Amino acid sequence: MKKVDVVVIGAGPAGTVAASYLKKQGYDVTILEKEKFPRFQIGESLLPCCMEHLEEAGLLEAVKARNFQKKTGAAFMRGEKRCEFFFSEQFTDGWAWTWQVKRADFDSTLAEATRAKGVEVNFECEVLSVTCSATVQTLEYKSADGNIHNIEARFIIDSSGYGRVLPRLFDLSKPSSFTPRGAIFSHLEDINRTEEASNNIFVHSFDNNRSWIWAIPFSDGLTSVGIVGDKEKIIELAENDGEQYKTFIREFEDLNGRFKNSELKFEPRHILGYSIGVKKMFGEGFVLSGNSTEFLDPIFSSGVTFATASGLLSAKMTQKHLQGEIVNWQKDYEEVVQGGINVFRSYVSGWYTGDFQTIVFAKEIDMEIKNQICSVLAGYVWDQSNPFVKKHDTILPTLAKVIKMKESRGAE
Amino acid sequence: MQTSPGKEYDFVIIGSGLGGLACANILASEGFSVVVLEKNHQIGGHLQVYSRDKSIYDTGVHYVGSLNEGENLFQFFRYFGILDKLKIKKMDEDRFDVIRFDDGCEYNYAQGFDNFKSTLLTYFPEEEAAIETYCAKILEICNKFPLYNLKVSGEDYQMDGDVTGINAHDYIASLTENIRLRNVLAGSNLLYAGVKEKTPFYVHALIMKSYLSGAYKFIDGGSQIAIQMSRTIRQHGGKIFKHKKVVSAHYNDAGEITDVVLENGETVKGKQFISNVHPSVTIDIFGHERFLNVYKNRIQSLENSISTFLVHVSFHENTFEYLNYNIYQHHNDDVWSGIDYEQESWPQTYFICTPYISRTGKYADSMSIMTYMNAEETAQWSSSFKTVAEPGKREADYEQFKIEKEARVIKRLEEVFPGISEKIKMVHSATPLTFRDYIGNRDGSLYGVMKNSNSPARTQINTKTRIPNLHLTGQNISLHGILGVTVSAFITCFSFVDKDKLVQKVKNA
Ligand SMILES: Cc1cc2nc3c(=O)[nH]c(=O)nc-3n(C[C@H](O)[C@H](O)[C@H](O)COP(=O)(O)OP(=O)(O)OC[C@H]3O[C@@H](n4cnc5c(N)ncnc54)[C@H](O)[C@@H]3O)c2cc1C
Ligand SMILES: Cc1cc2nc3c(=O)[nH]c(=O)nc-3n(C[C@H](O)[C@H](O)[C@H](O)COP(=O)(O)OP(=O)(O)OC[C@H]3O[C@@H](n4cnc5c(N)ncnc54)[C@H](O)[C@@H]3O)c2cc1C
Numbered sequence: 001m002k003k004v005d006v007v008v009i010g011a012g013p014a015g016t017v018a019a020s021y022l023k024k025q026g027y028d029v030t031i032l033e034k035e036k037f038p039r040f041q042i043g044e045s046l047l048p049c050c051m052e053h054l055e056e057a058g059l060l061e062a063v064k065a066r067n068f069q070k071k072t073g074a075a076f077m078r079g080e081k082r083c084e085f086f087f088s089e090q091f092t093d094g095w096a097w098t099w100q101v102k103r104a105d106f107d108s109t110l111a112e113a114t115r116a117k118g119v120e121v122n123f124e125c126e127v128l129s130v131t132c133s134a135t136v137q138t139l140e141y142k143s144a145d146g147n148i149h150n151i152e153a154r155f156i157i158d159s160s161g162y163g164r165v166l167p168r169l170f171d172l173s174k175p176s177s178f179t180p181r182g183a184i185f186s187h188l189e190d191i192n193r194t195e196e197a198s199n200n201i202f203v204h205s206f207d208n209n210r211s212w213i214w215a216i217p218f219s220d221g222l223t224s225v226g227i228v229g230d231k232e233k234i235i236e237l238a239e240n241d242g243e244q245y246k247t248f249i250r251e252f253e254d255l256n257g258r259f260k261n262s263e264l265k266f267e268p269r270h271i272l273g274y275s276i277g278v279k280k281m282f283g284e285g286f287v288l289s290g291n292s293t294e295f296l297d298p299i300f301s302s303g304v305t306f307a308t309a310s311g312l313l314s315a316k317m318t319q320k321h322l323q324g325e326i327v328n329w330q331k332d333y334e335e336v337v338q339g340g341i342n343v344f345r346s347y348v349s350g351w352y353t354g355d356f357q358t359i360v361f362a363k364e365i366d367m368e369i370k371n372q373i374c375s376v377l378a379g380y381v382w383d384q385s386n387p388f389v390k391k392h393d394t395i396l397p398t399l400a401k402v403i404k405m406k407e408s409r410g411a412e
Numbered sequence: 413m414q415t416s417p418g419k420e421y422d423f424v425i426i427g428s429g430l431g432g433l434a435c436a437n438i439l440a441s442e443g444f445s446v447v448v449l450e451k452n453h454q455i456g457g458h459l460q461v462y463s464r465d466k467s468i469y470d471t472g473v474h475y476v477g478s479l480n481e482g483e484n485l486f487q488f489f490r491y492f493g494i495l496d497k498l499k500i501k502k503m504d505e506d507r508f509d510v511i512r513f514d515d516g517c518e519y520n521y522a523q524g525f526d527n528f529k530s531t532l533l534t535y536f537p538e539e540e541a542a543i544e545t546y547c548a549k550i551l552e553i554c555n556k557f558p559l560y561n562l563k564v565s566g567e568d569y570q571m572d573g574d575v576t577g578i579n580a581h582d583y584i585a586s587l588t589e590n591i592r593l594r595n596v597l598a599g600s601n602l603l604y605a606g607v608k609e610k611t612p613f614y615v616h617a618l619i620m621k622s623y624l625s626g627a628y629k630f631i632d633g634g635s636q637i638a639i640q641m642s643r644t645i646r647q648h649g650g651k652i653f654k655h656k657k658v659v660s661a662h663y664n665d666a667g668e669i670t671d672v673v674l675e676n677g678e679t680v681k682g683k684q685f686i687s688n689v690h691p692s693v694t695i696d697i698f699g700h701e702r703f704l705n706v707y708k709n710r711i712q713s714l715e716n717s718i719s720t721f722l723v724h725v726s727f728h729e730n731t732f733e734y735l736n737y738n739i740y741q742h743h744n745d746d747v748w749s750g751i752d753y754e755q756e757s758w759p760q761t762y763f764i765c766t767p768y769i770s771r772t773g774k775y776a777d778s779m780s781i782m783t784y785m786n787a788e789e790t791a792q793w794s795s796s797f798k799t800v801a802e803p804g805k806r807e808a809d810y811e812q813f814k815i816e817k818e819a820r821v822i823k824r825l826e827e828v829f830p831g832i833s834e835k836i837k838m839v840h841s842a843t844p845l846t847f848r849d850y851i852g853n854r855d856g857s858l859y860g861v862m863k864n865s866n867s868p869a870r871t872q873i874n875t876k877t878r879i880p881n882l883h884l885t886g887q888n889i890s891l892h893g894i895l896g897v898t899v900s901a902f903i904t905c906f907s908f909v910d911k912d913k914l915v916q917k918v919k920n921a
Pocket of ligand 2 (some may be wrong): 895
């Protein structure tokens with residue numbers, strides 16, 4: 001049986017970052033990836049914070065070479081209101097830009113760069129079962145020809161994303177407390193895009209903050225357009241090859257006809273009930289990273305950044321473990337990752353209650369507050385000197401209340 | 413300690429012209445928290461450069477003086493922590509400026525008082541007494557301005573009337589009957605948009621002395637001042653934000669500003685506020701009702717200096733040699749009359765300068781020709797607005813106007829450099845409207861509020877205002893130009909920092 005130091009399940013952002021990092025430290029790493037790349041994946045808008053992880057994993061240069069669409073900020077809209085954030089204006093001292101990417105290209109680039117570092121990346125290898133113990137882990141997987149193989153590793157990093165390999169096998173999943181929602185999306189021609197207009201992602205909130213629509217422009221002139229809403233609504237939009245989705249994005253008045261006559265590059269796809277959590281993020285012989293831990297909601301484009309953050313941290317912890325150190329997985333891994341997720345949880349809740357919108361669409365907003373919020377939106381959710389990180393659970397409702405009071409006083 | 417959302421800065425500075433940046437530099441080094449808010453997409457105000465077709469053009473710094481070791485600006489820049497980072501080139505010792513007349517005669521200004529005097533004597537051997545007296549007077553007048561000599565004194569740095577009441581034209585005329593010498597001595601009066609009846613001699617004196625004490629160009633553009641300043645400001649924890657146009661302010665019950673409001677709805681809280689914007693625009697921003705009528709009327713009735721038409725030409729590669737000096741060309745008999753031009757004979761007076769570009773070295777990459785233009789000439793298009801960040805369309809007739817004016821300037825230039833047209837690759841120009849839109853004053857004025865020897869006190873503006881925590885800085889306060897504005901920033905900061913200690917720091921820098 002083949003023996004390696006580490007097996008990483010999944011070649012998405014979490015898996016490739018983890019594998020590249022460990023390879024750099026001199027370990028023998030194999031990735032098992034179910035699909036053949038390039039493959040479609042959702043999650044196209046990145047956050048500046050993930051640049052740090054890509055850099056540390058040694059993957060940044062490879063991605064730079066692809067000249068993906070630069071993203072310098074994000075705009076939120078609701079009816080006539082508009083609030084634009086620029087990452088150059090943030091509280092935390094961090095990256096001022098990142099990319100908007102077609103994940104098929106982005107993930108292939110990461111996988112190729114990871115392979116170039118000497119990681120064995122095996123596509124079309126689906127992990128079927130896993131046995132873990134303190135020192136020896138065995139995985140059973142099926143390769144493209146349908147044959148079953150076994151591989152032995154000292155440690156496993158599960159970065160299988162929506163595949164949730166170990167959470168499923170070890171019954172680690174935990175339902176999400178959020179209302180079940182869904183999303184429907186496609187890639188569209190975007191001929192009405194202008195030279196001057198910003199090419200950053202924009203989001204329109206509607207249905208009294210219950211639904212929203214994203215537009216993520218790519219460097220090749222296409223734009224990803226998706227609608228997020230309650231599960232029932234998405235099911236409706238998706239019926240008959242997404243008939244209502246198409247009508248909606250063509251007619252939605254806040255889009256000002258931008259996609260009126262746009263051709264769809266593929267029939268709209270939809271995904272439902274993606275919010276899910278885990279009971280724990282590690283166990284004897286394994287750790288979970290990326291989406292196989294917890295996924296909240298796409299509104300703040302945080303998914304890939306969490307994948308790279310947790311991918312990197314899981315790799316660092318794994319290295320310690322392999323060196324024979326005692327690792328406090330609970331404190332040094334799970335609580336750190338969970339801490340960041342919890343910050344975003346507050347913002348996702350604030351989005352659907354409308355508190356976030358009350359703040360960003362206020363007639364006036366303190367620039368420093370905006371910059372502090374901007375750092376959260378840039379993914380810097382571990383910077384405890386930012387009050388919008390430190391007091392994430394109370395600060396949005398409190399501030400929204402103050403603004404509402406002020407504005408109703410002003411309106412009298 | 414409870415961390416609160418948002419932040420109240422010790423100082424909120426409106427405008428990132430040199431005045432704003434210098435205040436930020438001083439105050440941040442003193443440990444205050446400072447934020448600079450700039451409306452444009454580039455910082456620096458007149459220090460901005462722009463590029464067209466790979467050439468870099470300065471908008472408002474062609475050369476500076478006082479950069480010889482130990483001179484005032486040298487010390488100020490050293491104090492700012494930028495001196496050793498600036499790429500500068502000393503202009504010709506024996507001619508940094510050339511005063512040129514229609515008859516083709518050229519008079520060189522040499523650097524250093526002795527050199528300057530002896531060079532002038534070669535043209536005017538009979539005028540030794542006038543030249544001596546002139547130089548002595550310049551030194552005498554400049555001595556009355558303590559900060560220019562890195563000294564502290566007096567309360568408010570307002571200047572005394574005996575000095576400020578002397579008129580430049582009249583004083584120079586009193587020295588000699590030699591018309592040519594008079595014209596030569598006042599030949600670079602474009603530097604301060606000299607007006608015969610109004611320009612005080614002290615303005616002339618401070619500027620002349622400065623250039624005689626070390627004239628330098630900025631290699632590859634003057635924007636490096638702003639860039640280096642912003643670096644030191646950031647190193648000291650100060651912040652600078654672009655695209656932040658201040659449009660109004662909020663007040664507390666005591667009549668103090670609590671925060672300023674930006675065009676995009678953002679607000680910025682502060683304890684003290686410093687405006688680097690023209691005082692009359694400052695009044696618009698902070699609210700007319702907040703100022704006394706007498707003050708408002710005085711400020712708003714102050715005459716601004718004339719605006720400019722600035723032509724930039726780029727040369728075909730290696731066709732025109734770099735000039736390590738500037739030329740002030742006068743086509744009329746009186747160097748003071750070019751500002752009051754007739755349409756038919758425009759341009760009568762202009763300034764010629766070739767920026768020093770390291771890439772092209774011995775050859776000039778481009779040339780700037782600066783002449784006067786009244787804002788009224790472009791007033792008919794004044795409702796349009798255009799910067800790179802906010803592109804707009806101006807009428808085709810405006811473009812036509814520019815093309816015609818450019819052609820007239822180039823035609824004149826042919827008289828100075830026959831055959832130059834052949835060497836020109838591209839021409840473009842900036843008008844009073846361009847300056848207005850980039851700087852945010854009302855009329856694209858070259859140097860802001862015009863100083864007047866007839867009513868010197870009226871044209872002096874205090875850094876303090878009736879709003880207890882609103883202060884002013886910039887070219888309208890002390891004097892325009894890199895040196896004048898730097899001095900103004902120190903005067904503004906004297907309200908917050910012990911001036912003896914601060915000036916000592918400059919000296920020890
Ligand atoms: C509607 C929607 C919109 C989103 N928008 C954004 C966004 O704008 N920005 C953003 O950052 N995030 C977004 N996300 C989240 C984002 O998609 C994920 O967070 C991100 O892809 C997670 O990366 P990962 O590396 O953990 O997993 P993935 O990218 O899912 O990679 C996991 C890999 O594991 C492989 N795999 C699965 N099972 C097995 C198996 N049994 N054996 C071997 N391999 C296996 C899969 O084939 C896959 O390639 C969005 C999510 C949704 C639902
Ligand atoms: C054509 C020309 C050539 C010159 N040549 C020289 C030279 O060779 N040597 C020399 O020493 N001097 C020269 N000067 C003079 C010198 O450039 C100026 O005196 C000096 O730069 C002025 O600095 P300042 O601090 O007063 O502000 P300014 O440069 O006027 O800057 C004011 C700033 O405030 C910003 N602002 C305005 N309104 C707002 C608002 N509402 N909110 C936020 N920001 C706002 C503006 O955008 C600008 O950045 C020249 C000037 C001109 C016009």
